[in-house]
Amino acid sequence: MIFAVSFIFGLIIGSFLNVCVSRLPQNLSIVRPASRCPKCLAPIKFYDNIPVISFILLKGRCRNCSAPISFKYPVVELLTALLTAFFVSKWHASPLWLAVALAAVYVLTVVALIDLETMMIGDIFSFSLAALGLAGSFVNPYFSGTAFDRFKYFLTGGVFGAAIIWFLAALGKKIYKKDAVGEGDIFLMAAIGALTGWQGVLTTLMMASFFGSAYGLTLLALKKAERLSSIPFGPFLAMGAVINLYSLVKPEYFLFL
Numbered sequence: 521m522i523f524a525v526s527f528i529f530g531l532i533i534g535s536f537l538n539v540c541v542s543r544l545p546q547n548l549s550i551v552r553p554a555s556r557c558p559k560c561l562a563p564i565k566f567y568d569n570i571p572v573i574s575f576i577l578l579k580g581r582c583r584n585c586s587a588p589i590s591f592k593y594p595v596v597e598l599l600t601a602l603l604t605a606f607f608v609s610k611w612h613a614s615p616l617w618l619a620v621a622l623a624a625v626y627v628l629t630v631v632a633l634i635d636l637e638t639m640m641i642g643d644i645f646s647f648s649l650a651a652l653g654l655a656g657s658f659v660n661p662y663f664s665g666t667a668f669d670r671f672k673y674f675l676t677g678g679v680f681g682a683a684i685i686w687f688l689a690a691l692g693k694k695i696y697k698k699d700a701v702g703e704g705d706i707f708l709m710a711a712i713g714a715l716t717g718w719q720g721v722l723t724t725l726m727m728a729s730f731f732g733s734a735y736g737l738t739l740l741a742l743k744k745a746e747r748l749s750s751i752p753f754g755p756f757l758a759m760g761a762v763i764n765l766y767s768l769v770k771p772e773y774f775l776f777l
Contacts, residue, residue, distance in 0.1 A: 522608060522609065522612060523605045523608070523609055524605075526604050526605045526607075526608035526609070527601045527602070527604065527605040528601070529601075529604060530597075530600045530601030530602065530603065530604025530605060531571035531572060531597050531598075531600070531601040532571060533600050533604065533626060534571060534596050534597035534598070534599065534600030534601055535569070535571045535593075535597055536550075537596055537600055537626060537629055537630055537633075538592070538593050538596050538597070539555065540630050541596070541630055541633040541634055541637070542558070544630070544634065544642070545634055545637070545638050545640070555569055557582040557584060557585060557587060558587075559582060559585055559587035560582065560584050560585035560587065562582070562584035562585065565583075568583055571594070571597040571601075572594045572597050572598060575589060575593060575594045576594075592633075596629070596633065599629070600626070600629060603625050603629075603762065604622060604625075606766065607621055607622055607625065607765075607766060608622075610766065610767075614659065614661065616656075616659040617656060617659045617660060617661055620652050620655060620656030620659065620660075621656075621765045621766075623652055624649055624652050624653075624656075624715055624761075624765055625762055625765060627645055627648055627649055627652075628649070628758040628761055628762055629758070630645065631645045631708065631754055631755075631758050632754060632755035632758035632759070633755075635704070635752040635753075635754030635755055635758075636752055636754075636755050639702070639750065639752045640702075640704060641702065641704030641705065641707070641708055641754050642704070643704070643707055645708070645711075646704070646707035646708045646710065646711040647707075647711070648711075649708070649711035649712070649714070649715060650678060650710065650711040650714045652714075652715065653674055653677070653678065653711060653713075653714025653715040654671075654674055654714065656715065657670045657671060657673060657674040657714075658670055660673070660674075660715075662716060662717055662719075662720070662768045663717065673717045674714050674717075675714075676713075676717070676718055677713035677714050677715070677716060677717040677718050677720065677721060678710045678711070678713045678714040679710070679713070680713050680718045680721050681709040681710045681711070681712055681713025681714070681718075681721040682706050682707070682709060682710035682713070684709065684721060684722075684725065685701060685705055685706045685709040685710075685725075686706050688701055689701035689703075689705075689706065701753060702753070702754075704754065705753050705754060705757065708754055708757055708758075709721065709724075709725070709757060712724055712757065712760075712761045712764075715761070715764075715765065716761065716764045716765065716768060717768075719768065719770055719771055720761070720764040720768055720769075722771045723760065723764060723768075723769040723770065723771055724757060724760035724761050724763075724764055725757075725760070726760070726771075727756070727759065727760035727763060727769070728753065728756035728757045728759065728760045729756075731756040731759050731760070732751065732753055732756040735751065735756070736751055739751070
């Protein structure tokens with residue numbers, strides 16, 4: 521029952537995240553105007569705005585102008601629903617941490633999708649994640665000790681996250697003679713460290729490197745990119761961070777690979 525209810529809640533949140541991803545890069549309000557077709561600008565009726573179901577009933581097209589609706593919308597809704605259901609199922613006994621973790625997952629989802637489309641990460645997202653890291657440090661199941669000890673986990677994780685990406689950025693620029701890592705990735709990694717601690721920084725980076733390499737090799741195989749083409753790193757950092765928020769992956773786990 522709890523899985524089903526949280527899944528439905530996640531669908532609704534996913535619909536809202538789609539609005540954020542669509543409007544925030546254009547500096548548009550996420551509240552007004554109400555949802556509308558990006559092609560003909562006709563307002564979308566409430567019965568045509570039901571997550572996933574409306575997409576199926578409309579056969580992926582606008583009721584007013586028949587313009588195709590991107591598959592991205594139902595995919596994001598389903599992904600958000602699944603993440604919400606899994607996090608609720610695991611952390612419902614720790615409601616304060618659950619609230620922090622889900623808020624972070626939603627922000628990371630928006631970050632990943634915007635970076636994938638625009639190759640930009642707004643600092644406001646990283647600052648929001650860092651604030652969640654600070655607020656959640658006192659209930660974070662991956663931190664321990666006194667309130668001061670937990671604050672140290674938060675602080676050292678943030679500093680370590682920023683430092684390691686800054687080092688990789690400097691190294692990449694020296695090797696490739698161009699920016700290899702964006703400034704937004706530095707702030708994002710700092711925020712991830714604030715949420716997961718230094719161990720989470722290491723494993724997030726390892727997982728992001730694996731996911732990013734797989735994505736890059738796929739693009740090369742499909743001839744949609746060249747060897748030195750730039751690809752966004754934020755989505756893969758976000759993926760690694762979400763995995764760590766669900767269940768912290770310790771660095772020693774990678775010794776078996």
